[in-house]
Every structure is written in structure tokens, then in C-alpha cells.
Amino acid sequence: MTSHEGHHEDHADVPVAVRARRLEERLIAAGQATDAELDAYLSQLYANASPVNGARMAARAWTDPAYRELLLADGNAAAAELGFTGLSYQLRVVANGADRHNVIVCTLCSCYPVSLLGPSPGWYKSFAYRSRTVREPRAVLAEFGLVLPAETEVTVWDSTSEARYMVLPARPAGTSGLSGDELAALVSRNGLIGTALV
Amino acid sequence: MGGQTGFGPVPVGEDGEPAFAADWEARVYALAAVLRQRGLFNSDELRDAIERLPPGQYLGASYYERWLGAIETLADEKGLA
Amino acid sequence: MTYQPGAVVRVRNTDPDHHTRMPRYVRGHTGEVVAVLGSWVLPDDNARGMARARVETCYAVRFSAADLWGSGTHMVTVDLWESYLDQP
Numbered sequence: 453m454t455s456h457e458g459h460h461e462d463h464a465d466v467p468v469a470v471r472a473r474r475l476e477e478r479l480i481a482a483g484q485a486t487d488a489e490l491d492a493y494l495s496q497l498y499a500n501a502s503p504v505n506g507a508r509m510a511a512r513a514w515t516d517p518a519y520r521e522l523l524l525a526d527g528n529a530a531a532a533e534l535g536f537t538g539l540s541y542q543l544r545v546v547a548n549g550a551d552r553h554n555v556i557v558c559t560l561c562s563c564y565p566v567s568l569l570g571p572s573p574g575w576y577k578s579f580a581y582r583s584r585t586v587r588e589p590r591a592v593l594a595e596f597g598l599v600l601p602a603e604t605e606v607t608v609w610d611s612t613s614e615a616r617y618m619v620l621p622a623r624p625a626g627t628s629g630l631s632g633d634e635l636a637a638l639v640s641r642n643g644l645i646g647t648a649l650v
Numbered sequence: 651m652g653g654q655t656g657f658g659p660v661p662v663g664e665d666g667e668p669a670f671a672a673d674w675e676a677r678v679y680a681l682a683a684v685l686r687q688r689g690l691f692n693s694d695e696l697r698d699a700i701e702r703l704p705p706g707q708y709l710g711a712s713y714y715e716r717w718l719g720a721i722e723t724l725a726d727e728k729g730l731a
Numbered sequence: 732m733t734y735q736p737g738a739v740v741r742v743r744n745t746d747p748d749h750h751t752r753m754p755r756y757v758r759g760h761t762g763e764v765v766a767v768l769g770s771w772v773l774p775d776d777n778a779r780g781m782a783r784a785r786v787e788t789c790y791a792v793r794f795s796a797a798d799l800w801g802s803g804t805h806m807v808t809v810d811l812w813e814s815y816l817d818q819p
Contacts, residue, residue, distance in 0.1 A: 468715050472674040475722055476681060478731035485684045493680040498669075542769045544791070559652030559754055561697055562713070571669035571679075577713045580657040586756065586807050587653045587800055595660050606805035610652060612752050613789040613810035614771045653756040653800065698750035698778035 497571070503641035506568040506618055508534055509545075510644065511635035514623040520547075523620065531568065539567060541616040546609060548622045548646075553604050555593065555646030556619060557585040558611040565616035569641055576645065586610055596647040619643065621650040675714040682717055691724050699723045733813060734790055738764045741819040742792070742811065750778035753815045757807075760798060761819050765808060766791040773812055787813040 466474075479485050509530060513520035523530040527543030543565060546554040558564065559582050564572040575581050585592045586608050590600060600606065609617045621643040627635060642648035670676040682696060691699075699720035703711070707719060725731050734740060744759035752774045768789040776784035789810050796803030 468712075468718065469672060469674040471722075472678050472718055475718065475725065475731075476677060479681065479685070479725060482731040484688065484690060484730050485681060489684045490677060490680045493683055494676055497680075544766070544768075557652075559756075560752060561700070573663065574667065574671070574713070575661045575663055578657075578661050579651060579654075579709075580660045583651045583654040583657050584660070587655075587796075588803070589805050592660055596662055607793075608805060608807045609791075610754065610807060610809045612754060613768060613812070615768050615789070615791070615810055652754050692777055692780075694750060694772075694774040694778035695780065697774070701750060 497566075501567050502570045503568075503639075503644060504636065505534075505536055506565070506641075506644040507636040507639035508632075509536075509568070509618075510620055510639045511632050513620055514627075514635055515632065520620070527618070536568060539565075541565065541614055543568070543618065544609075544615045545618050545620050546607070547620040548649075550622065551604055552607065553593075553600055553646065554607050554609060554619045555585060555589055556609050556611065556617040557582060559583070559586055560610075560612055563611040563616060565618055568618060569644055573641070593647060596642065598648060619646040621648075624650055670714075678714045678718050678721070682721060685721070685724075685730075690728065690730060695724060696720055699727075733788070734764045734767070734816070736764050736766060739819055740764060740790070740792060740816045743815055743817055747775065749775055751775045751815075753811065754809060756799060757792075757794060757809050757811075760794055762792040762794040762798075762809075764790045765793045768810060771812075773814065785814070789813070790816065792816070 480487060509523060512534065513523045519530065523545050524547055527545045528539055531539055531543055548554055562572055562577040564576060581592065589606050589608050593600060611617055621639060624638060638650055640648050640650065643650040685691060686693060700716050702723065703716060703719050708716060711719060739761060741761045742753065742757045742759060768791060770786050770788045773785045773787055789812050791808050791810050793806050793808045796805045796807060799807060
């Protein structure tokens with residue numbers, strides 16, 4: 453089989469997994485990365501980046517008014533207080549309430565607070581979500597099964613800078629007896645993006 | 651592409667789907683991160699390279715396929731490999 | 732820092748041929764600053780690998796759906812670099 457190495461491969465003929473591995477090998481051979489670095493990066497991503505992080509922060513805000521205030525005023529400081537230090541972005545947290553609902557999007561690409569929510573879901577990166585959420589958020593939320601009352605004020609946050617957004621869901625009713633861990637378990641990743649109530 | 655019409659329903663999917671649909675996607679993600687960490691390109695250069703993909707490739711490629719195309723572009727333009 | 736929360740600002744109506752983080756859908760529109768954010772390298776410069784890329788303050792600017800799309804009751808907040816903005 454003849455093959456044309458380098459820039460001008462007809463991509464339609466090459467399975468993408470093969471293309472990816474070839475690029476990786478070229479870069480490793482050129483000393484621009486190592487397998488160990490790539491493995492280590494993925495290991496720490498899988499080990500550390502998870503929506504349980506954001507859920508812990510939300511649950512703490514539900515039970516500790518001072519923490520809630522900090523979370524909304526200075527997300528990075530609030531994250532650090534729970535051990536999530538060295539965030540590479542400015543964390544902005546926006547609170548849902550009885551009459552207001554927030555939802556996060558990145559129309560330009562797919563910016564997302566990965567360290568606190570884990571890698572983003574496929575739908576967040578889709579053209580449909582990116583294009584429609586700023587224009588018709590209620591219709592988009594309805595596709596997630598979330599139908600908001602007409603009186604609810606909806607705000608969409610487009611993550612266009614180095615700030616990353618997270619929603620502080622409203623604490624569900626009937627949860628006053630629950631422990632911090634139990635409360636955190638109620639908070640879903642979609643709730644932290646705004647495509648679910650909690 | 652905020653406000654652009656015609657993209658249809660959001661692929662809501664099931665909760666608990668894996669972060670990466672295939673191993674190669676995770677490797678591409680890691681490659682971008684490592685090359686950025688090493689200072690070989692910055693995030694804006696990566697986004698720009700994605701945006702510069704030919705429209706057919708941009709719209710027809712999956713998300714991480716676009717990242718792959720962008721890293722290939724930057725590797726060529728910067729003579730990385 | 733030029734703008735304070737509450738300031739009314741208008742997004743410049745430009746269509747650059749280089750990478751930018753000024754979304755098309757807010758260009759030329761007027762909104763209200765809701766928060767002053769950090770200062771970061773201007774993506775327009777950073778994407779072109781400029782040695783002396785500008786560092787500017789970013790602002791979270793809120794727009795009404797009615798203004799952006801002619802319909803809708805929601806608000807859209809977009810984070811914008813200072814040079815993307817003008818006083819109306």
C-alpha cells in the first residue's frame with residue numbers, strides 16, 4: 453500500500469482513529485509530547501474532574517449562607533475553600549431561585565468548567581445547543597424535560613471569555629433533614645449547567 | 651453560531667454516557683492540552699484553527715474530529731512535526 | 732477599567748476577518764454591564780500569535796431577547812472584551 457505521509461492525506465479515506473494516532477506518533481517522534489504525558493493528563497482528568505465537585509459546592513451553599521455569599525461573589529475562593537485550588541479560569545456562579553432560572557452555553561466553541569463538572573456532555577458541544585440556547589432557551593430546556601413556568605425569568609450565560617459559569621440550583625423542597633453528602637447527591641451535572649432544576 | 655437556525659433538536663442523550671465516545675477522542679483532547687501546556691500553541695490559536703477548517707469539514711466533522719483537524723493544521727503551520 | 736456595573740454599552744458593529752470572541756449575534760446591540768470580570772489577553776491578538784497582545788478587562792453584558800431576536804422574554808449575558816464595546 454502506498455501512503456502519502458504528512459499534510460495532504462485524503463482524510464475521507466482514513467478512519468479518524470488512524471488519523472489521530474498518526475498525528476500523535478508524528479508529534480511524539482518530533483519530541484513535542486510523550487505517551488507518558490498524555491497518559492498522565494488523562495489519568496488526572498478521570499481522577500479529579502467530576503460533577504461531584506460542583507455538587508459539593510452547591511450543597512454547601514444550601515446549608516451555609518456565608519459560603520453561598522462567597523460562592524456568588526468569588527467562585528474561585530469558594531472552590532478553593534473546598535479544596536479545588538488552581539482553577540485555570542475565573543469561576544462565576546449564578547443562582548437559580550423560585551422565580552429565576554439560569555442556563556449556561558458557549559456559542560463560540562464549548563467552554564465549560566471541566567475541573568468542577570467533568571468533561572462536557574456531547575449535547576453541550578452540539579451545534580443545536582450552541583445555536584439555539586441563546587435564542588429559544590425554553591424550547592431547548594423543554595427538550596430536556598424541563599418546562600418552566602411563564603413567570604420564571606430566564607437568563608442565558610454565554611461563556612465567551614476566560615470566565616466559566618456554573619449554576620447554583622435552588623434547593624429542592626423537603627430536604628431539610630438531609631446531610632451534606634445526601635444533599636450533594638441530589639445535584640446533577642445538568643442541574644449545574646441549567647438544563648435540569650437540580 | 652449563537653442564534654443560527656436550522657440545527658434541529660438537541661441530542662439530549664442519556665445521562666452517564668462516557669466523556670469520550672472513543673479512545674481516540676480522549677487522546678486528541680489530551681494532545682491539545684499537553685501541546686498547550688508546553689506552549690506550542692495557545693487556546694485562541696486552537697480555536698482559530700478550528701474556525702479556519704473548510705466549511706464542509708467544519709460542519710461534517712464530529713467535535714473531536716474538528717480538534718484533530720485543527721491540531722494537524724497547527725502542527726503543519728508551526729512545523730511541529 | 733472603563734465601565735462599571737449598570738453602565739449601558741453598545742457592541743461595536745465590526746466583522747473582522749480574523750479570530751474574535753465577539754459573537755455575531757450581539758454586534759451593534761446595546762446592553763447593560765452586570766459584572767466586571769478579569770483582564771485577559773485579547774483573543775484577536777492571541778490567535779495571531781502577536782508578541783505584544785493586548786490585555787483588556789472583560790465585562791459581562793446583559794441583553795434582552797426582545798432586542799436581540801425581536802421576540803422572547805429571556806435575557807442573554809455575554810462576556811466581552813473592552814475593545815469590543817463602545818459607549819452608545
